[in-house]
Amino acid sequence: MTNEVILNFDLYRKFRSEYSPDNFHHVAFKTMQYEKMVSFYEKLFGCKPLYKSNDIAFLAFDEEHHRVAIANTKPGVDKLNFFVKKIAQFKEWLNRSTPSAVGLDHISYQLNPIDKWFEFYLKAKERGLMPYWTINHGWITGMYYKDPDGNLIEIFFEHWKNEEDFKHEVSARGFPEEPVGTNMDIDILYDMFKKGESFENLTKKGNTVPEGKKPVAGIQAAINMRKKFK
Secondary structure (H helix, E strand, O other): OOOOOOOOHHHOOOOOOOOOOOOOOOEEEEEOOHHHHHHHHHHHHOOEEEEEOOOEEEEEOOOOOOOEEEEEOHHHHHOOOHHHHHHHHHHHHHHHHOOOOOOOOEEEEEOOOHHHHHHHHHHHHHOOOOOOEEEEOOOEEEEEEEOOOOOEEEEEEEOOOOHHHHHHHHHHOOOOOOOOOEEOOHHHHHHHHHOOOOHHHHOOOOOOOOOOOOEOEOHHHHHOOOOOEO
């Protein structure tokens, strides 16, 4: 395996594969915690059901017929024989309780500009939802919510204002050298925002770390999601 690094700025706003679909439409989950999962996405995005039964829900949060689908697998698991059912329950617990080395990492949603991003955070907080992980990726800043099954949902804003600004922001903030980013404290960041801190400083890596401390960065930031600094 070669250590080749690819960085192609020219794709942004200019590339469309000949096999590209019109847009990304919805995500679908299988769960043994059906009501908790439906409730979580209703709270997070203000979803309403296009259709909901004891078996499946199709949830909408905009003009599309649905953006989230949730299937209830517990009735089917309950009908399995004792041994197979215990294996299924153990796998479900393992999925929620331990880090995964394989599989989907997160689903991401864009929310620009920064004030709309903070508004989402504050309103979600009022509904009892707090981000599990907050990180400055260098070119975007994201807050990640964890659903009852352990799936991560990212809400991010971009660090550039326009297409011309894109290349400069991505290269100047050290993204190619360190693409994961640094963990940060969203409440400190919001205080900085309220005090009128410049956008450049609001999007600077390590900007919420106390003096004399270092931010948790890179792969360690992804492994130690809850740790803000060291």
